[in-house]
Amino acid sequence: MVQFLTLGIAGVQLISLGVATALMLVNTHYLRRAARWRVSIAAVVTVGFGLSFWGMLLANDIPGLPPLSPSGWLIAGAITLTTLWLGYSWGIRRQTQLAQIYARAIDQWAILLCCLELVLLTIHSLIVYWGFSSPTAPVLIAGAVTMAAIAYRSWPNPSNWGLYALGWNLELLVAETLGMIERPIINLAIANMALGVIAQLAGDWWQRRTGQHHIRSSWHTIPLVYGILGALLRWGTFTSSTGLFFLTLAVIAIGVGRRQEKFKPLVYLALLGVSVAAYEILFYQLRQASGAGYAGDGLVAMAALGTAIMYAYRVLSPWLRGYLRFSRQELKVISHLHWVWSSCLLITASAYPIKSSLMVGFGTGVFLIQYAIFQGRNHQNQRLGEIWVYLGFLEVFGMRMYWRSTAVAQMLSGPLVPWSGAIASVFAYFIYILPWQRWGWSKRPWFLVAIILPLIPIWENRLVINPISLLIAASFYVLLAIVNRQIRFTYISAALIDWLLWRWFGELQLSNPLWYVIPLGLSLLYIAQVDPQLRQLEQKQQRHNLRLLGSGLICVVALFSNQWAGIVAGVISVLVIFAGLSLRVRAFLFVGTATFLIDVGYQLVILMFDYPISKWVVGLIVGIAFIWIAATFETRREQMNTLFRNWMNELRGWE
Template sequence: MGVIVLAVATLAAASYLSGQGKGSKLWLRLLFWVLSFLQLGWQIPHFASVAIYGGMGLIAWTHYRLLSGRKYPVVSLLFVLAAWSLLLGRRLISATYSLPNYSLAIAIFAWLVATIYLSQARKTKVIALKRKSTAITNAFLGKVARVFCTILFIFSWLVSIRAGLLNSPLYFWQTVGISALAIHLFSQHLTLYWRKSDLTALFVIGLQTLYICKELIPNSIRNQALDFSVAVSQRSYFPESVFGVTLFPYVMLFVLIASWLYKQKKTQLALYSEDLTLILGIVLTSLSLVNPTWRSLNLLLSTLTLSYIVRIRQPMRNSLVYCTHLLGLITLVNAIAVIDPNLDLAGWGSICLGLMIIEWSFYLRQIGYKRSKVATPIKQSCWYFGLLLSAVSYTYFVAVNSAWGLLWLTAPLMLSLIAKYTANIRQRRLATIISCLALILVQILVFEQLPARLFCLLAAIGLMFVNAFNLRRTFVTVIHLGLAIALVASLFDPAIGNHVSSYREWLSVGGVIILLLYRLRLFLLKTSDAPKFGYISQRTAFGILGVGRETQNFKVVSKYLQAADYWAIFLIGIELLVISGLYSVLPNLKIDPYFGHYLVTTALLTVAILWRYGKQPNNLVLYTLTWLGGIFAAELVRLFASSSLVLATSNIILGLVALVIVVLLAESNTPWARLNLSYIPLLYAALGIFWRLSSFNAYTGLLTLGAAFILLNTQQSNEQINRLVKYLGFAGISGGIYELVIYQMQSASVGNIADSLTIFSLVAGAIAFSYRLLAWWYRQRSISTLFNLSLSQVVPIAHCHWAISSILKIIAAGIAIETNTPGLMLVSIATSFCLGVYALIQGRDIDPATTKQNNQNDWWVYVGLVEIVATLVYSRLIISKLSFFDPWRIVFTCAIALLIYQIPWQNFGWRSTPWQRSALIIPALMALITAEDISVLSLVISALFYLRIAYAQKIFAGAISAWDLSTGL
C-alpha cells in the first residue's frame, strides 16, 4: 500500500512541480518527495508517529521560512500538506484507535492552513484596489479555509478532551497545545480585523486553557494543594472556592490586554475587554464568597487591579475611582470581619466612624492642593464615602441605643472642619447643612441617657457656633437655639419627668423659656445697636486715624435675632394651642396644686408678648392678648366656681369692659390706637354665648341681651361687616327677650298653644313698636343714626318684627277659632288692633328728605284697614255677646265707611285715595258676606250710602247703579 501511495503522490506532484524554478520550489519538491518516501517505512515500530509529527514540524518550519519572501508559494505548500495528509490518513485508516494520539497533529495542520490563508488575507488588503478579482477569490478561499480549520480545531479539541477524560490525563497536554494554537491564530485574526468575536474567542479559549492546566498537575500534588488551601482558610466546605484566587491572574492578563488595546487606539475593543474582565471578576468573587479567606484575597486582588486600571486610564473616569474606593472599603471591612467575627454593633459603628475620619482627613489634606485630574475625583470620592460611612455607623448606634452614640459627634465635628477650611462655597454650605442635621440626629442616639444627653447637647451647642460662622443663615441659628432650648428643658427633666401627666409643669417651663428667649433677643438687639466699626491703630492705618473695618459678627447677630423670634413664636403657638384645648373643658378640670400652672403659663405668655410687642403691636398680637385675657379670667373664675354660666357671665362682663377700653385706646396716642380694636368685645361676646349654650334659666336671656348690647356698640371699619354685626345685635336683643319670655312661660305653665303664640305675637309687636318709636324720636331730634345704623336701616327691622307678629297672630287666631278655647282674648284682640294701627301709622310716613308723600305707603293703609276689619270679625267670632249687633252691622258699617270717606286724610299726612277706596268697598263686602240674612233696612241703608257718595262725586249714573243694586238685593 505504501508503494501505491508513493506512486500516486509522485505522479500527482511531478505534473506541477516539474515546471517550477529553483530555490524555494526545489526545497518544497524535495520535502514532498521526503514525505512521500516516508510511506515505505511504515512497518518500523513507532515510525508513523515520528513521520507524522516530524513531517508536520518540517512543514511548519518551511512555512515560517517562506513567510519573509516576496512571493509565497501557496499551491506548492498545499501539495506538501497533501503529502502529509496521506501519511495521517494512512495511519488513521490502519489504526482508528490511535486517533487521540494525533489530535494535536490535526490541530497543527488546521493551524498551518489557517495561517497560510491569514497571510494571504493580509496581502488581499493591499491588492484589493488593484486586482479586485484576485482579492475576491482570495477572500472566498479564506472563508472556506476558516470554516474548514474551525471544524478541525473543534474536532481535535473534543477528541483530546474525550481521551483525557476516558483514557489518560496526559492527553490534556494535547488539549493545551490545541488551545495554544487557537489562541495564536485568533490573536493574529484580532490584529488583522479587530473584531469583538475574536477577542471573545481568545477570552474563552484562554480561560478554559487555564482551567484545563489543573488537570496536568498530578493528583497527589493537587490533593496536597487542596488540603493546604483548606488548612489556610479553615473551611472545608466548597474547596473549589480557591479558584476565586488561583484564576485571578487571568483577570490581570486581560487588564493588560485592555491596556494594550487602548494604546492601539481601539477604544471600543478595550472597553469590551474590560467588560469581559468585569464579568469574570464578578464570577470569581462569587466563587470565593463562601470562604472568608479566599474572599478577602479575592477582594484585595480586585482592589489592586482596579487601582492599577484607575492609574493607567487617561482620562480618569470618576466611576472607576468610586468603584475602586468602594471595593477597597469592602475589602477592609471583610478583613476585619475575618479577624474578629464576633464584633458587636457598637464595635462596627466605631470602626465605620474611624474609617469616616480617615476619609475626611484625607479630604481635608487634599483641600490645600491644586486641582488636578487625579486629585479631584479621589477627593470627591472621599467626601461621598465619608458620608456613607457616617450613615452606616449611625444605623449601628441606633440599634445599640447607649452612650456609645456620643462617638458619633465626630461626624458633625469633621463636617464643620471641612466647612471651615474648604474654599468652595457650595461645598461649605453643604457641609454645614449636613453638620447641623447631624447634630440633631445625634441627640436621638443618647436621648434615653440623661448625662450623655446633656454632654451631647453641650457639645452640639459649642459646635453650632462654628457652623453659624461658616454659614450665616437663619436656619442655622434656629437649629442652634433649638439645641439650647433642648438643653434647658433637659435640665428640668430630672425634676419634672417626661410623663404625659407632667404636661402642666412643662407649660410653665415653656413660658420661662419664652421669657429667656426674649431676654436673649433684647441683649442681641443692644449688641447690634452698638457701633459697628472697630478702630485700628495709626500704624496699621498708614497714618489715617479712624479707618474702620466692619466686623462680620453683626450679620450673625441679626440671624440670631430672627431665630429667637421664630422659636418664641413657635413655643407661644404650641402653649396657646394646649391651653386653648384645656379652655374648652375648663369647668371639668380638677382644682389641685397643679392647676396653678395654667394661671402661671397664661400670665407668662401675656407678659412675654407685652414685653416683646408692647411698642410694636399688630392685630395678631392684639387678638392673642385678647384670647389670653379671656382664658386667664376664666381660669380665675374656675378657682371659685365650676358653672359654665358663671364663665359666660364673666366673658360678657369682659366684653362690656372691653368696650370702654377700646374707646380709651382708640382716643390715645399710642401704636395700639392704629389697630383694629373693634373685634375684641366681639370675641368676649362670642365666648359668653359659647359658655351659656348648655344652660337655660331666668338669666340666660340677660346674657344674650348683654352680648347683643356689645354687638350693637361696636363699630367696624368695613361697612358690610358692620351692618352684619348690627343686625346680629338686633337679632340678639329679640332672642334675649324671647328667652326671658319663654322661661317665664315655662314657669307659669301657659295653657294652650294659641295663648303661647299670642304672647309671642305680643312680644314681637312690642319690639316693632319700640324700634319704630325710637326711630321716630331720633328723627324728631335730627339724629340720623341708631347704634351706628341709619334710621332707614333700623325701620325695616321694626317692619320684620311687625310681620312676624302678624303671622303669629293669624296662626293663633286660627287655632283659637278652631278649638274655641281662647285664653288671652282681650290681649289677642288688642294685639291685633295695635298691629293694624302700626300699619296705618306707617302708611302716613313722609320722606324727611323730600317731604313728599310716598305712593307705596298706600299699601300700608290697605293692610292696616284689613287687619282692623279682621280684628272686628275675629272679635265677633270669639265673643258670642256681640251677636246683639248682628242686625245693625250694615248700618254701623255704612256709618263708619261714610265717616272714613268724609274725613280729610290729607290734612293728617295720609293720601285720601286708599281711605276712600276702602270706604267704598267695605259696605259692599259686608252686604255680600251677610247676604243670607240681610234685612230690607240694611239694603236701604247701603243704597243711601252709595247715593250719598254718588251725590258727593256728582255721578248720576253711579247713583242709578247703586239704586238698582239695592233694589235687586
C-alpha cells in the first residue's frame, strides 16, 4: 500500500520499490516453512516488486545511457524476459523448496511479460501495415530475442501455449521484416504460405522424432492458421498465381489431415480446395485469353480440367491411397464426383455458342464416356455396373454436338443421312453379337443399346429417311426376335412397316383414310394373334377386345370414308366374316356381321330415297318374308331351337 503514496515522485518511488523488494526477499525467506500457498504468494509479490524496480529504473534513465525509445522498451522487455527464463531454468534445477517456488513465480511473471511483449509487437506491426510507422531494426531485434527466449523456455517438451507463442512471434518477425519491402501485403501472404508448409513439415518431423501418434493440437492448428491467414491476405487480388495460394492451403490441410483418422474430413475439404485452386488458375487464363467471350468455350475448358483431375485420381490411386490413407472406395467416390461435375459442364456447354473448343469437347467427352463404361466392367454389384454403362451411353447422346463436328459425322450428315437407320442397324447388330460378358460387362445394357440405337437416327431423320433403310431396320428387329425368341421385337418392325406404308401412300397422294387405317388395324390384329401374354387363358377377354378394336377400326372407317362405301364396306365385312368362320374367331364374326348389316341397311335407306318406288318393292319383300317366317315358325320351332343351341354351343368354343 505504501507504493501508492510514492506515485509521481520518481526518486522516492525507486527507493521505495528497492526497499520493498529487499524486505519481501527477507520475508519470503522466513516464510519458507509456512503453508506452501503463502510462500508462493510471497514469492510472486517479491518478483513483482523486483520487476517494478527494474522498470522504474529504466524509466528514470540509467546514468550513462540515453533515454529509452518505444523500440528500446521492446528490447528491454525481451532482455528481461530472457533473463527471467534463465533464472527460472536455474531455479527449477535446484533441490531446495524455496528455489523452486521462486522459479515458478519467475515463470508466471515471465509468461505475463511475454504476452505483453507479443501484444506490443503486434500493435507495432499493425501500425506499420496501416502506414503510420515504418519497421526498424530494434523492433526486429526485440522480436528475435523474444523468440529465442520462448524457444529456450519450451525446449525440449514444448507445450501448446509455447508453440502458439512461437508461431505468433515468428509471424510478427516475418511481418516486420517484410514491412521494409514494397507491396508488403502480398509478400506477407506468400510468406505465410511458406510458414504454413514449414510448420506442417515440422509437425511431421516432430511426430516421427517422438514416435507419438497423437501430438499436441498446436502442431495441427498453427500450419492451418498460417495458411488461412495467407489466403485471407491475398483476398481481393486476382493474378496468375493467386490460385497457388488455395493450392498451398490445400496441401497444408492434406498434410495435417492425414495424421489422424478423425481429421479425414479435413482431407476431403483440402481435396476440394485443390480442385478450386485449379479452377481459379483456369479462370484467370480464360479471362486473359484473346477473343474470349464464348461461354461454351469456357465451360468446355472447365470440363476438360475436371476430367484431367478425375484421371489423375485414378492413375495416382496407388500412391494416393498410401499418402492420404484413403481406401480404394474413397478415392473412387472422389473420381466419380469429378466425373459427374465434368459431365454436367460438358453437356451444359453444348447449349452455348462454342467458337474453338469443339474438338476439345469431343476429346473430353470420349474420356468421360470411356470412364463411365469401364466403371461398369467387372463391377462387384452387377446392377451398379449396368447403371454405369447406361450413364456412359446417355453421355454419348448428350454430347452429340461435339461428335457431329468430326469428319465421320460430317460425312454421315451428307448423302448418307437417308441411310442412317440402316447404318445404325449394322452397328447395333455388332453391338449385339460382341461377347460383352466374356469381356467383363453385363449383357443387358448393351442389348438395350442395340435395341434403341437404330430408332434414334430414324426419328431424327424421319423426313428424309430412305424406305430401304426402314426395311433394313425392320429386318434387324425381326432378327432379334428370332434369335432371342422374343416375338415382341417384331412389334417395332410392324411399326416401321406401317410408317413406311403411310409414307408411300402419302407419296401416291392417297387421301382415303382407309389406306392409312388398314396397316394400323392389321398390326393390332397381329399383336393380338402372337403376343405371348394375350395367348394365356386368363387374358382371353383382353385378346378378344384387341381383335374387336383392330377389325372394328378397319370396318368402321371403310363404312364411312368412301362414296363407294357400300361396295368397299360390304366386301371388307364379308372378308371379315369369312375370316371369323374359317379361323373360328368370334370377334371377326361379330364385327363383320355388324358391319355387313349396317352397310345393307344404309344402302337400303339410300335406295329408298333415290328411287321412291323401290320402297314398295322392299316393303313387299319384307312382308312376304315375315309371312313365311310366321307360317313356318310353329312347325319348325323345335328344329330352330335345336339349331340355335348347337350354334351357340359351337360359338362358345371359338376364340
